[in-house]
Amino acid sequence: MAASDLRRKVTRQLIGRLIEHEHGFKRKTFHFAVALAIVYLLYLFCAGDYGLLRIQRLYDRRDALETDYRTLSAEAVDYSYSLRRFRTDPHFVEWLARTRYGFSRPQEIIYHLKSPAP
Numbered sequence: 001m002a003a004s005d006l007r008r009k010v011t012r013q014l015i016g017r018l019i020e021h022e023h024g025f026k027r028k029t030f031h032f033a034v035a036l037a038i039v040y041l042l043y044l045f046c047a048g049d050y051g052l053l054r055i056q057r058l059y060d061r062r063d064a065l066e067t068d069y070r071t072l073s074a075e076a077v078d079y080s081y082s083l084r085r086f087r088t089d090p091h092f093v094e095w096l097a098r099t100r101y102g103f104s105r106p107q108e109i110i111y112h113l114k115s116p117a118p
Contacts, residue, residue, distance in 0.1 A: 046052050085092040097103040104110050 044051060048054070102110065
C-alpha cells in the first residue's frame with residue numbers, strides 16, 4: 001500500500017509540475033503576443049499611412065502650399081494692377097521704359113551717376 005501511495009504522490013507532483021510548466025508557457029506566449037500587438041500598434045500610430053509622422057508632413061505641406069498660394073495671389077494682383085495701368089496710363093509706360101530699360105526721348109541725354117563708395 002505504501003508503494004501505491006508513493007506512486008500517487010509522485011504522479012500528482014509530476015502532474016502539478018507539468019500544469020505549472022504549461023501555465024508558464026501560456027503566460028509567456030500571451031505576454032509575447034501582447035508585446036507584439038503593442039509594437040504593431042505603435043508602428044501604426046507613428047509611422048503608418050495614418051500615423052503621426054505622415055500627418056505632420058501633411059500639415060507642413062499644407063502650410064507651405066498656403067504660403068505659396070498667398071505669394072502667388074499677391075503677384076497676380078500686382079500683375080493685374082500693372083496690366084490695367086499699361087492699358088490706361090501712358091505715363092506709366094513711359095516711366096517704366098525710362099526707369100527699367102533706360103530709354104530716352106529724342107534729343108535727351110541720360111547721365112548715370114555713381115555714388116562714391118564709403
